[in-house]
Amino acid sequence: MKTTINIEDDFDLDKIMNSGQCFRVRKFDDNMFRFMTGDKILYIKRENDTEFLVSCDIDTWKNIWYPYFDLSRNYNQLRGKTCNNDFVMKAMDCGSGLRVLHQDTWEMLITFIISQRKSIPAISRAVEELAHRFGKRMTTDYETLYLFPTPDELFAASEEELSACGLGYRTPYVKDAVSKVVSGEINMNAIGEYGDEELFDTLLTIHGVGKKVANCVCLFGYGRTSRAPVDVWIARAIETEFQGTDPFPQYGKDAGIIQQYIFYYQKTVDKGI
DSSP: OOEEEEESOOOOOHHHSSSSSOOOOEEEETSOEEEETTTTTEEEEEEESSSEESSOHHHHHIIIIHHTTTTTTHHHHTTTOOOSSSHHHHHHHTTTTTOOOOHHHHHHHHHHHHTTTHHHHHHHHHHHHHHHHSSOOOEOOOOOEEEEOHHHHHHTTTHHHHIIIIGGGGGHHHHHHHHHHHHHOOOOOOOGGGGGHHHHHHHSSSSTHHHHHHHHHHHHHOOOOOOOOOOHHHHHHHHHSSTTTTOOGGGGGHHHHHHHHHHHHHHHHOOOO
16 A cells, blocks of 8 residues: 655655664665564655655555654754754754654664664664564565564574574573563563653663663663663763763753754764665
8 A cells, every 4th residue: 555645744764774873764666665673664765845655545644654754843943943062063964854753662772772882783783684584474555574573482482592682691591571571570661651751760770781772772662762872972962062071961852862963963974885
């Protein structure tokens, strides 16, 4: 099924794909993009300035993908807010079209545990290998692919099998997360009802989850846009552009979104995405 939908706000599929928050997006030769969350798969292609062709019906778009792309928030209006920092304004202009995705919380937990001290391509390879080895096989009009494995599917994997996916020293961290979720010690849905600090603190109880990973899961999985993960790129910006003072508290509920613009800008300027 193909449906035409209208998006008038900032929305750039290439920038979203290269934003460092999602690792299984694929772009095809015909400029069709594939996104995945849980057991849902979307193919989406820009038709003109505001119209996009999507592979789902309108109800699925409204219930799954509209919140996934955070389309209830006006990013153009956010970028138009008065800001007294030229660097932040430059970063937001560079990143126009980015959106903070509201992704599957389980996948975000495992993905960002894996992400530690890995490049984005290496993260993607490890995540795809996990899905290929342990996830459910699916066939679409475009491709054969594998869903991200459930907690139970990963629970059945040995440390050796997980390590073979390129997890390295992160293997016991993944095992601990899997064990805590399968046992019910951590309920990924229930903790979504927690306040920001309690959610953050709960995620820290998982072996190998530090502040950066916990904030990534809060932001990209649970939509807590006041959380601003600090990795090497953001730390560099804090040091060079903000004289070593964390700027994000002043942005309140927009902090995580501002962080994403700065992250994208830093990666683009320094390495050329």
